[in-house]
Structure formats: C-alpha cells, structure tokens
Amino acid sequence: MKLKLIVARWIHKFLIHTELMTKNMRSPKTIGLSWVARTLMNYSNAQVSIDIVNRMKLKKTDHVLELGVGNGLAIKEIAKISGINIIGIEISAEFRRKLHKMKLPKNIVILENDAKDLSNEIPDGSIDKLLAINVIYFLKPIGEYLLEFKRILKQGGIGYLGCKFESIKDFDIEVAPNRNEKEIIGQLSGVGFNVSSEFVDLGEESSRYSFIRFEKQ
C-alpha cells in the first residue's frame, strides 16, 4: 500500500466524525484535509468507478452526465466508450482546477453548477445515462435533486448511484444526511423512478458498494 494512502487513512480515522472532515469529503477545501479527502477518494474509488461504468452498458451515442466527477476516475472510463460530449458536474473549485490540469479527452465538458439546478445548461429530457458515485449522501434537500435528475433524463433514461453506506456511516449527519439505502430508494420511487439495487463486493473493504439503478418511466 502506498505511504500516502496509509497517512491519509490514519488522519481520516481520527477525524471521520467531524463536520470539517465530512465537509472535505463532500467537497475538498481545507488545506491538509483536502489532501486527505482527495487521496482517499483516488485510491478507494478507482476499482468501483471502473466496475460501475461497465455495469452502465453505455452505447457510443449515449448522452452521459456524471455528477461529482471528483478525481475524474469514472468520467475517463466513460470517455473510452462515449463518442459524444460527456457532461461532468463538479461544484468543487479545487477538483475543477485539478481536472483542468489533467489531459482529459476533448469530449468531456466540466460544469461548475450545483446539481440542484442545471436548467441553464441541460435541457429537459436530454440525458440517457446519469452517474453519481459517492455523492447522494451530501445532497440536501435530496428531493430537489431527484426532481432535477428526473427533469434532465430522457423517457427510459437511467440513473446510477454508487454508494458505500458502510464507509460513510460515521460521517457528520448535517453534512451527509442521506445515509440510509432504503430511504434513498423510497425517495427515488416517490418521484416516480423504477428503482432496483444490488450489493457489489469487489473483494476489498473499500470496494464494497451498493449499486442503485433508477429508470425514468
């Protein structure tokens, strides 16, 4: 295991319950803790990102949107398949700066919006596939975001969530209020999505996750 991952995990272990650490896991900002958050995400989410993108069964012509691009792990996988513009929504200026420094494929467009309201950028019913890995926990109030997902998805369009509920169970509840899988599924169903979920175990503790699929009927 790389030394920087060991150090990041060690610091995180002591600060996991704190509001400040959870805020940095939502959107890295604070000097030092921002490094911890980005390092953990980079190492812990790589395998999961590849697995989820495989499960999305993307077509070359799909219009894809990823919410919470972070280190760019999943969007780079999407770009290996998609031949058209891929939209990444990333509210964190720090992540956007890093993403712009990386040599991302030209068909990736990164937007800085809060995903609660994408109406200035994304037309109604224009997205085939929507992905959000480790993001849903932080969306507040969740109902407004789910309605926005419904607005932008095409009829028959599908959203995918990757969630590590076990890893985030000690996050600060004010910053990460959506930590219960059943409640999230209930809320997705409540706005009219057809929802299913599956627990995926890729071997390591950090690569066990719930794969939630929701379809606009």
Ligand SMILES: C[S@@+](CC[C@H](N)C(=O)[O-])C[C@H]1O[C@@H](n2cnc3c(N)ncnc32)[C@H](O)[C@@H]1O
């Ligand atoms: C825990 S990180 C996950 C990053 C990446 N998906 C991964 O799994 O490694 C949460 C991401 O969602 C973004 N984010 C959080 N709330 C957001 C919002 N309301 N609108 C857009 N992006 C948001 C953060 O900036 C961050 O990139």
